[in-house]
Amino acid sequence: MVETANRIAGVAAAIPIDNLDTDQIMPKQFLRIIGKAGLAKGVLYDLRFDGNGDPRPDFVLNRPGYEKPAILIGGANFGCGSSREHAVWGLLQLGVQAVIASSFGEIFFGNAFNNRLLLITLDQVLVDALAVEVATDPAHQLQIDLESMQVHSPSGRAFAFTIGERNRRMIIEGLDMIGLTLKHHAAIEQFEARHFAAAPWMRVLNQG
Known part of the structure; x- marks a missing residue:
């Protein structure tokens, strides 16, 4: 994974699950802490592990090369549900710097940008196209250019996106509110x- 102030580039993992809520992103048993440390283990825990705590081999984050993606490609309404900020903290600790989806939960959206997790909204057909491109090989990486505000796919396609200027500056300059x-x-x-x-x-x- 490569990162500069204006660019995020790296492995992208597709999790095309609509209405993936914050309870699924960070289950309640991982909230019994005072600080933020150690939350990476809890990210999508019930999808990553079975009832015995063994990794589910068919889940993307357990596949070789996809364990710590820089970018997630999610389903519609990603991050809906409760207001737990731990979901954002855990994703960042796992190494996720950006999430691409067709829509996001409103509170999650605010929490994400306040913690400098980039959220990119694209039409569903474009999200689906990106998910297909990265699904077969972790070497098929994405690049996100925050100056031109484009996502560059492994096949060379460019997908334009928009975000508020305040949020863009926060991501580029590494600033919170x-x-x-x-x-x-x-x-x-x-x-x-x-x-x-x-x-x-x-x-x-x-x-x-």
Whole structure:
């Protein structure tokens, strides 16, 4: 897997399951922790392992070369369900940097970008085409260009996508929402100075 600030490239694993919810992405038994560490083991646990804890050989993440993909190609409504942020944390710990699907759960979408997990929305027919291209060989890798906002397939096809400029900058610059806000620190201080100059009594109330 290769990564630069403007590009994500690497193995892509197709999991074409519609309505794959956050409970499936990160089952409840892996939520009994205080920190974030160790969540990679829980990602899609019930799909990856059987009742005895043995790997299911037919599941894509247990196939040679697909164990730690940089990119997932998911089904419609990926990440629906509960608001657990652990689902995003676990995917990132597994090495996933981007998910491509035709639609995403709303809360998962926000959690993902706030943690710098790139989500790309494409028409279902294009998602299906990408899934077919990467399904037979992990050497058939994808490239995501965040400057041109295109996904490049193993066959040389390019699929254009759009994301909000704020989200794009967060991914490219490695910033969370606080970091992105602090880029405007000088403007915030100037606004504060003007505000308290016009209403000095507010400073006293604010400090009280």
